[in-house]
Amino acid sequence: MDIGVVGAGIVGLTLARALSMADPASRVTVLEKEPGIGRHQTGHNSGVVHAGLYYQPGSLKAQLCSRGRGMMREYCSDKGIAFEEAGKLVVAVDAGEVPGLKEIERRATANGVPGLRWISPAEMAAIEPHVRGVAALHSPHTAVVDFRQVARAVAEDVRAAGGEVRFGAEVRGIRRIRGRVAVLAGGEVLSFDRLVICAGLQGDRVAVAAGDGADPRIVPFLGMYYRLVPERRNLVRGLIYPVPDARFPFLGVHLTRTVHGEVLVGPNAVLGLAREAYRATGMRVADVMSTLGWPGFYRLAGRDFRAGVHELIGAASRRRFLSAAQRYVPEIGDRDIDRAPLGVRAQAVDRAGRLVDDFALSELSDVIAVRNAPSPAATSSFAIAEYLTPKVLAGR
Ligand SMILES: Cc1cc2nc3c(=O)[nH]c(=O)nc-3n(C[C@H](O)[C@H](O)[C@H](O)COP(=O)(O)OP(=O)(O)OC[C@H]3O[C@@H](n4cnc5c(N)ncnc54)[C@H](O)[C@@H]3O)c2cc1C
Incomplete structure (x- = not known):
């Protein structure tokens, strides 16, 4: 069987690997528009291997994050890729945040997060001496990894199994010709029995080109x-998170010690004016029109999100950003942080204006399109691949 996979991010690559392993007779080709691997979300994230604290029990996120974390750990151990169980604190800074923390504890317990404990301020100080708060949850097995490094290793596996990863192969058109999926990519027409779309920030556009709904x-x-300047990295030993705002699927500005030893402060969440630009002022007219042309955006903006949009715009200022981190690590000062590269999240919004919370995919007869794979999709990638593989091989 000839299988095409659009996108050499971590989701597309782990799927290509799983398909090559499950059906060695299949020929798998990954089509990537960029000149290398993981140039978008996979290469611009916090690098946290989530333990599954937040997700609605029973959801795909909850199931695949838990399974994916174990698979990621095993893969990194096999390949000698750094995987550090840095451990994570979710901190309630005052009594008003304790109910939110209790709700996370309820979900985390239902999701079977290993080793999770409710801890006192004294225990908190032993784990993270510079943190201030009234209570915290400690997840000792939350880890950090470099997802782009993982993706590169996975691409090597795909090649070793006889698959191909083509760069500069932007998918620009998809047609059905004589019962096969014909794909115009990188100036060539390629023909497949099945196509899987793992195109991240462009996932909706490629899916629509394949005949899926809008x-x-x-x-x-x-x-x-x-990021903390090197002299102040000692303020953070592992990962420190706030209690997130339940209105958004984002986790709030947190502190992350990466596998490379840096301490990141962020990310915040600001409505973007371009899907793939890595400057805060980046704007692409087609992307702005795509957001503004979507009825769901107005419903989202007009409802519970209204207060949130103001907050999000405010959150772009350095001062607001710093004060978010200072709430739970007060010693971080204005001179202690430097700007670091940003990332852009592909968040699906439905026609009714809801931020799609769970992972989502659509299945056509010969095409599967991943329609929502935001965080923790990098953590979950091996499990997402395992979940998709039988669907791809069976078709409909
Ligand atoms: C700021 C930020 C922080 C995050 N933190 C975490 C975290 O700590 N832990 C975690 O688990 N997750 C995190 N995530 C989420 C995680 O990065 C993503 O869920 C994951 O990387 C998605 O992988 P992907 O392969 O679906 O998408 P991507 O990595 O974006 O890959 C999609 C690929 O498709 C290619 N493509 C698009 N259109 C076409 C086309 N027409 N033709 C050919 N190729 C195409 C793109 O060039 C790209 O390479 C974070 C994300 C962001 C943005």
Whole structure:
């Protein structure tokens, strides 16, 4: 069977690997528009291997994050890729945040997060001496990894199994010709029995080109980061998170010690004016029109999100950003942070104006389109691949 996979992010690559392993007779080709691997979300994120604290029990996110974390750990151990169980604190800074923390504990317990404990301020101080708060949850097995490094190793596996990863192969058109899926990519027409779309920030556009519906649409949310200057990295030993605002599927500005030893501050969440631009002022007219042309965006903006949009715009300022981190690590000062590269989240918004919370895919007869794979999709990638593989091989 000839199988095409659009996108050499971590989701497309782990799927291509799983398909090559499940059916060695199949010929798998990954089509990537960029000149290398992981140039978008996979290469611009916090690098956190989530333990599954937040997700609605029973959801795909909850199931695949838990399974994916174990698979990621095993893969990194096999390949000698750094995987550090840095451990994570979710901190309630005052009594008003305790109910939110209790709700996370309820979900985390239902999701079977290993080793999770409710801890006192004294225990908190032993784990993270510079944190201030009234209570915290400690997840000792939350880890950090470099997802782009993982994606590169996975691409090597795909090649070793006889698959191909083609760069500069932007998918620009998809047609059905004589019962096969014909794909115009990189100036050539390629023909497949099955096509899987794992195109991240462009996932809705490629899916529509393959005959899928317009709902949901991708709306880009920038995640801006700062990082602690090297002399102040000692303020953070592992990962420190706030209690998130339940209105949004984003986790709030957090502190992350990466596998490379940096301490990231962020990301915030700001409505983006371009899907694939890595400057805060980046704008692409087609992307703005795509957001503004989506009825769901107005419903989202007009409802519970209204207060949130103001907050999100405010959150782009350095001062607001810093004060978010200072709430739970007060010693971080204005001179302690430098700007770091930002990321752009592919967040699906449905026609009714809801931010799609769970992972989502559509299945056509010969095409599967991943329609929503935001965080924790990098953590979950091996499990997402395992979940998709039988669907791809069976077709409909
Ligand atoms: C700021 C930020 C922080 C995050 N933090 C975490 C975290 O700590 N932990 C976690 O688990 N997840 C995190 N995530 C989410 C995670 O990065 C993504 O869920 C994951 O990388 C999605 O992978 P992907 O392969 O679907 O998308 P991508 O990595 O975006 O890959 C999609 C690929 O498709 C290609 N493509 C698009 N259109 C076409 C086309 N027409 N033709 C050919 N190729 C095409 C793109 O060039 C791209 O390479 C974060 C995301 C962001 C933005």
